[in-house]
Amino acid sequence: MFYLGIDIGKRTHAASVMDEAGKILLKGFSFSNSTVGAEALFGALHKFSASPEDFIVGMEATGHYWLALFSYLDERHFLTHVLNPIQTDGWRNATEIRKRKTDTIDSVLIADLIRYGDFTDTSLMNENVISLKNLSRYRTYLVGTTSDFKRKVIAVLDQIFPEYETLFKGTGVFGAASKEVLLTYSAPETFENVTADELGQALRKASRGRLGADKAESIKQAASSSFGVRFAQEAYVFQLRSMIEQIKFLEKQVNEVEKEIEIIINQLDSVIMTAPGIGPINAAAILGEIGDISRFSTAAKLVAYAGLDASVTKSGEYEATHNVMSKRGSPYLRKALFSAAFVASFNDPVFSAYYQKKRSEGKHHLTAVGAVARKLTYTIHAILTKNEPYKVQI
CATH class of the missing domain: 1.10.287 (Helix Hairpins)
Incomplete structure (x- = not known):
């Protein structure tokens, strides 16, 4: 088995190949982000094997620049893992080359990470969700x-x-x-x-x-x-x-x-459309930003990804008693969840009761809606994970 690590760039990529023993067979092979470049890479790989089944490929999800190469490799039946750059950064910190960063080193690093197997795939979305x-x-x-x-x-x-x-x-x-x-x-x-x-x-x-x-x-x-x-x-x-x-x-x-969005949403027939406050437009934003729900092992991780979790301010012995929304993660997802929460707060008995409860506690309207958005995110995680429609529980 050979391990192919690819460092993604806008115009040019770098590839390195490693065998099962960790020996570097090809280091920093540079090829353009084009059909000619991809064919040049295949030519270099044929020196080791002509069968895609003999390679395991790893590449970082760098912006949108990886998509074309991934599509090209996928069509040719290469097993390709797409990694979050955070994982490769973590692997770099655990190796002796952590103080250096070049395209060549990164491609070797990715190949070694794939060979070692201590990584989690970035879940890929299907064509409709993309x-x-x-x-x-x-x-x-x-x-x-x-x-x-x-x-x-x-x-x-x-x-x-x-x-x-x-x-x-x-x-x-x-x-x-x-x-x-x-x-x-x-x-x-x-x-x-x-x-x-x-x-x-x-x-x-x-x-x-x-x-x-x-x-x-x-x-x-x-x-x-x-x-x-x-x-x-x-x-x-x-x-x-x-x-x-x-x-x-x-x-x-x-x-x-x-x-166009409504056509795709109707084709997907997702259970998310049963959740309160979610029509085709909000559904499109939420599904598009979440991608594969299995990326989020818990609802709390989805809440954090949407930036709906509370930030914590702490310095020395001081710790803030009033924490605000972190607003990290996807702003598109957060906006769609807030939009849905506004509707759910006044049209669904469960979420309306929750909104009124927060208001009775002295929370500002927007703060209460934010709380509804977090609760709604937990509901969305549950129905997407189980693939079961939302049911009002009174």
């Missing part, structure tokens, strides 16, 4: 970018038409009708040049009949007495219209991503 992780994170990016544009739109409106925001409190400045109005008219002077009937018709069409003449009159009245900036309006209007177009495009993209 897709959920990527789509969910992409959705988070799109939503965040949309929010940035919305803040900038409000900043521009505050300068050229500060009264506008108060006119759409019910449907919101970024409702369909308001966005169409801003795209068409934008500045107060433009509203003054359009009749109430014309504006009313535009509002009725954009809002599907919910808004009309009354709203049009309110907008025209506010525009006529607006205390906004009157100079450089062309530049402001250009920015405003450009940003509204960006928001519309981003919202369309978010909608399309959510449709």
